[in-house]
Amino acid sequence: MSLRRPTAPGLDGVRAVAVLLVVLFHVAPAWLPGGYVGVDVFFVLSGFLITTVLMEDAARAQHFDLPSFWVRRARRLVPAATLMIVVVAALTLVVGRDTGAGLRWQVLGGLTWTSNWFQVAQGWAYAEQGEPPVLNHLWSLGIEEQFYVVWPALLALGLLVMSRRRLAGAMLALALVSAALMGATYDAGDPTRAYVGTDTHVFGLLIGGALALAKVPHLLRSDRSPPARRTRLVMTGLGVTGLGVVVAYAVLVSWSGPVTYRGGLLVASLASGAVVVAAANRTAFAAALSLAPLRWVGARSYGIYLWHWPLIVLATRIAPPDRAVEAGVLAVGASVAVAAASYRFVEMPMRMDGIGLTLRRWVSPIERLVAHRRRPAYRWVLAVAVSAAVLVGAVTAVGTAPDESRLQASLLHGQRLLAGGAGEPVAPDPEAAAGGAQVPATCRTVGTSVRVSAFGDSVLVAAAPELLGTMARLRATARVGWQYEDVAAAVRKAAARGVLGPVVLIGTGTNGLVDRDDLDRLVRRQLAGHEVVLVSPYVPGRSWQKGALSSVRRVARDHDAVRLADWHGAVAGRDALLAADRVHPNERGARLYTRLVRESLGSC
Structure with a gap:
């Protein structure tokens, strides 16, 4: 055979x-x-x-x-x-x-x-x-x-x-x-x-x-x-x-x-x-x-x-x-x-x-x-x-070889900071209950005299050490991998509990599209009476970047109480400010991210 x-x-x-x-x-x-x-x-x-x-x-x-x-x-x-x-x-x-x-x-x-x-x-x-x-x-x-x-x-x-x-x-x-x-x-x-x-x-x-x-x-x-x-x-x-x-x-x-x-x-x-x-x-x-x-x-x-x-x-x-x-x-x-x-x-x-x-x-x-x-x-x-x-x-x-990349280390550090007490407050905010901030929200007062509630995805997590180091009165709720729906749900939950600060920072769009109509409703209803800062997403090479960016910019244009922190415009093509994935900020990028958030409320 x-x-x-x-x-x-x-x-x-x-x-x-x-x-x-x-x-x-x-x-x-x-x-x-x-x-x-x-x-x-x-x-x-x-x-x-x-x-x-x-x-x-x-x-x-x-x-x-x-x-x-x-x-x-x-x-x-x-x-x-x-x-x-x-x-x-x-x-x-x-x-x-x-x-x-x-x-x-x-x-x-x-x-x-x-x-x-x-x-x-x-x-x-x-x-x-x-x-x-x-x-x-x-x-x-x-x-x-x-x-x-x-x-x-x-x-x-x-x-x-x-x-x-x-x-x-x-x-x-x-x-x-x-x-x-x-x-x-x-x-x-x-x-x-x-x-x-x-x-x-x-x-x-x-x-x-x-x-x-x-x-x-x-x-x-x-x-x-x-x-x-x-x-x-x-x-x-x-x-x-x-x-x-x-x-x-x-x-x-x-x-x-x-x-x-x-x-x-x-x-x-x-x-x-x-x-x-x-x-x-x-x-x-x-x-x-x-x-x-x-x-x-x-x-x-x-x-x-x-x-x-x-x-x-x-x-x-x-x-x-x-x-x-x-x-x-x-x-x-x-x-x-x-x-x-x-x-x-x-x-x-x-x-x-x-x-x-x-x-x-x-x-x-x-x-x-x-x-x-x-x-x-x-x-x-x-x-x-x-x-x-x-x-x-x-x-x-x-x-x-390191066990983790610099970006992974940065995200873990940011997540630990947020989990260690820099997250969403557990008690209602007396300023919000009184109808708003007694001190105007400006570049100099935001995060110091005026409390900030921040919500976002992994980009916000990466920027958290600099944000928290600069703004002592900032409390953030953010997770790696969060989509717009997750961020919006966290905002609504905080609004229902009455724990939002006078200024609300939202950074989303890193992991998928942003629902413009829902974001508009969020601003008009749950965030009425608050100063809102929207961070424009930068996710080069991702199919959803154009749509997410358009949604955020459109909502910022349509509402007088909404400010745009143009992260996209500031870092596009500037790899020296970003981690190896060219999406998340490194230490220099985190400083720029923080400055953009503050300057969105007025020149320093």
Whole structure:
């Protein structure tokens, strides 16, 4: 019997579709808000392929050779990922701008294939836009590798006590349990735990494995005859429908919404199962996915996935905010080129010849030069020098990386100050009860003689140390990640309790649109009789900046009692006043923020 494995070319096309969805989501999430579903397509395909390979190998050898399987998985995954981690770590030293923050834990998680659990333990928000970790994407590889370690042994044991059909049913039951856990652990404030946990997101791999165990014919099975023409037509219809569901999901369903976690991803995974089965047979659907460009991308999809995210993070950290999409596109182009080189020189040699033999082959030319005392060729000197520099840079980057960025430290400090007594007052304000301030609110009196109630998002949190240091009578309620709705609700709550100061400062629009009509109602009703200062938002490169800025400026123009602190106009293009994310103020920016707030009430 031939040892050559049967192939299904259409599955490379499935890989291509999956990685293209993920890449587009990372480059321009506003254009494809549900592109993250590509990861779930990968999960279903991986579960299907791994289980099929295990069953076929067991059929040939009459037993499960688990050590051989794990060695093949290591050859396939470890060298390319390790190379990427080392190079990216070194690049953080070159790029700077706090790209190395938290690198030590990211590298450790990546090298041990536990990145998802490190993200949970460290409290990293998966959807962090300002300063995303450069190795954030390794969470999915962690789930896959953990599955590869555990599942083969469970499969072998399971088949000792039950049939393939019953084991497939048990896997589907476990998939439902996993999906239910995802829904149960969903937190609207930050769904990271529900999304990256192995227990909550393993259902795609289980669905794929169940399909491999079920009596479904496909090209990778040696014990099944090809399906009849009618069956292939049905498979084509299911594949087209499944792909339509996946694409619709990618266009319509955002990452953070409840639909994603309460059945959405489960439905997308089941649809992906239909895509995989149709692509694994001789169907018209599989023929379309077997086109040469798709197969080329699919074969290199692992490398593209490895490299695209860190290169996007590094490129967008360097580029101006209004060129973030262009920088991301260039980074994707670079990742495809690097992935092609990795596929040729790293992945395929390691898979075919093994890690040890490939490494010896790389080193042997240098050994021969040393043994024969010949003058080394220039290219070998350059290769050794670059390799040594990258390795030294990576070790240095990991050894010197701070646990948190300067912005993270600033936000934590500001949040602690607000939580330590500089928040919303607990007693009604006698000045407000008397109908307003006895002392006019001016640049000199605001926050000193005249009390200020401030409400806002993370920009206000970052500016809090300077605001509180300058204005002793300022009390602030602000949270990282707050949308306009959160800020408005906090203002209304304080107004209902009668604890607003004569001057009310509102800073919002950093994380999303500002509802102009609602802000207008807030000013006319709850804030009637108060001096109101609105801070114009500055969030370059974000799709909502124009709308949020327009809303704030319009309300400020429409009301005599509303002043505009033009933060946007003051800092646009002045990166020296901003943190590495080019949104939040640094220490100098916080001083400017405070001055703008005071000067909005009159010249000092």
